[in-house]
Amino acid sequence: MTQALDEIKIGGLGSSRKRVEDSRFIRGKGNYVDDIVLPGMLHMEILRSPLAHARIKSIDTSRAWQIPGVHLVLTGEMMATRNLAWMPTLSYDTQAVLATDKVRFQGQEVACVIADDPYIAKDACEAIDVDYEPLPVIVNPEQAVADGAPVIRDDKENQADNVIYNWEVGDADGTERAFAQADVISRLRLHYPRSHPSPIECCGSIADFNRATSKLTVYMTTQAPHIIRAAVALVAELPEHMIRIVSPDIGGGFGNKVPVYPGYVASILASILLERPVKWIEDKTGNLISTGFARDIYLDGELALRKDGKILGVRMHCDADHGAFFSDAQPSKFKIGLLHSSFAAYDIPFGHITARGTYSNKAPGGVAYRCSFRVTEAMFFQERMIHAAAADLGMDQAEFRRMNLVRDDQFPHRTPFGFLLDSGQYGKCLDVGLKAIGYQDFRAKQAEARARGRLLGLGISTMTEPLGAGNSREYDILGIKMFDSAEIKVHMTGKAIVRTGARTQGQGHETTWAQIVAHELGIPAEDVVVEEGDTDTAPFGMGTYASRSTPVAGAAVAMAARKIRAKARQLAAHLLEVSEEDVDWELGRFYVRSAPDRGVTIQECAMAAYSNMPDGMEPGLQNMSFYDPPNLTWPFAVYIVTVEVDQETGVWDVTNMVAVDDCGVRINPMIVEGQIMGGLTEAYAMSNMQFITFDADGNCVGSNYMDYLLPTAWETPGFELHSEVVTPSPHHPIGAKGVGECAAVGGPAAFVNAVMDAISDTGVRNIDMPLLPDRVWEALTERHDVSGAPPVRSDG
């Protein structure tokens, strides 16, 4: 008898194979956009507005033109002659490419210089004289809707105020009745501060228009090259087949590299005008003050509670500050993303959410920063409200959750906002987490410490995240349905190449897609090469964000492989001289059911596809699949943190953190754990130090890494990860659910809840993130809630 292949040995599902992409990165041989040099290439720099809101009286570029080495100075007026001063956003709004009438946020793009080298281009930017007439500034929703507020978007017809949308979902009447029956109503108001995804690599592009071929090639930092190709076709009015977008290695994305930015568009126009390659590499301040922010939502939340702890209903109102342009990249049906995934993990009969979006004099925001659309806010609001409700009822935090979480026998579970949860073992995850943290022991230790004046706290966050949009029935961006694709070509010697419409930015697709092929076809992962990011060769896809890759593109890889296996079966039957029905499959091999020793390997089938196919069969062994997921996938996680708060300083330290992630089947456990640790670190960062705020004049506080604090190896705590609970997705081809973002989504509330638990004696209900020492100290000493909403004082 031949032995079946060992799936782990060939690098299939569950193998922690070392990453393929590392081999170039550890040698310093990655190929990021700034590493690319084209012959005759020029360099572009952007002049940005120093003011948050001002009328442009004049722009004088004459001194800039005189600097030797300057080839072109672009202004909004020049863009307008090509109808490119404004561009559409991914949320049916418009956004200025280069300002013409007004600047609407600090850092807005006003002019561009294209020169021989970046130093000259920067010199020339400084030689541009712009005369501004300052206007009143709006930095929060309250100011946006106040009487007499200046209208920020006076460029838009029919826009008489600063409101972008009013949106609602749920059952208002049912929720009203639930609240009427409540014994206790628990209320919480808070602000989820602005944050910036801030990959270490900033955005950039090299546009290369070739007049001889009419082809435009753009190398750029994009998580979604095909969407960019479509956007460029529409905005620049170029034929789509003459546009090639290449996304080379990307130095982190986290949602920051999904939108279309003015720098990309300006570099494209400059290349068309100059007929030379034009490179634009953003500096860090440009990245932090002008590109895709995230969060910035105000919550007014209420839970209707029965005395025994049962949640009867939930009501939320959210005010979202979108900045000067509504440029979220999100499904078009849902104005505030998937905020209504809030409370999905809890069995609550009634819910109602209202949301209002407003403009402000801040950079356009609302990207899905390491999360599915607005889900980070949804889960943070949920877990902060759950924490407050348990405290209001005087119930144990763990028991209150257990009582209300969806039970295993309730799946599939329909939430009050219409989602259908696929599967989960929530109670088991909670048990694993509580045991790992030593819950009962900690509570005893906490009481003892408190008696001696030390403040220990424990915070829990139990969350699910809707991943992998679409299905295409409900999810589209600008009308383009959200599905994804993969193509597999098996060469005659049994080696293969996989291409997908996704784009890896550190997630390790080059390693994991090959593992899916190994699982489906038995071709060793090391015999499979993966290629992504070039729209001329990759099949159409919606890109990598919102944890879509494994749920959608990864599924497409599996489905394409299954089509190949189906053809290989025909080839096997031909080679074995039996009918197809008599052939069975084991990993890597077809065999005759009645004589298992008689078999052919997948490699032999591949050779036959090119050299010995049956009469009438189309030669070759390749196929592709467009995968339109039947539902979202719903991983579940429990994050538990313990902290100690210093009463004298307000400083808090993490003493322990436990993460239990049930993300379904793990393709590569090593990579999954890497993703979880990265997410937990971002969660810690947001709760502890990382935020972007503004003073009353709209100056961005956090415009560089000296002010925008990111944790280093020194501050970042250790994490204990648990993978005991595995609930495969019932509808995903390999049972995976996606994992890259759960920890960043669910983590922040665990940290905040831990600090709130430590200072519960003060009666303080909320401190806005980040829980900076001065905020915690203020809560401890003044015994009131501490808001972090802008404007901040500009004197300190």
Place this chain on the structure above:
Amino acid sequence: MTLIEQEQAEPAGEVPERRITVTVNGARATAVVEPRLLLSHLLRQGLRLTGTHMGCDTSNCGACTVLVDGTPVKSCTMLAVQADGHEITTVEGLATQSELHPLQEGFREEHGLQCGFCTPGMMMAAKALLDRNPEPTEEDVRWALSGNLCRCTGYQNIVKSVLWAAEKLRA
């Protein structure tokens, strides 16, 4: 190193220039540079050693870390003229033709990188640590890397990678 001559072939107007000589990864290179040219730009554009990345321009992220006479330096805030006469090691100088440096192996073995952008700087900062302290504790490693930012990994595996390399170097 003729590339430098080409790079400098189009001087822009009345720009002051300085002639400098640096030794990079063991090879001497002479260049005529503007006094304001950053060391990172000399390495990346002049010498085409693009493994040294630029992340933040303010010495915070450490992606551009190189060794100057063995000391870790953020090359985005050192002028090329300041490197005149000095020895520089970049990530491209870690491996030999046939062998990876234990740090490079360690980062792969312990999954110490994801997007790879911070990795060269991390490895150079770690090399400086291991050169002076062959037996670092976890705390030593965390402190030595506290001038380098990573947004993907959460550092835990980076620390393990460096400890892996330290052990291999001791063996």
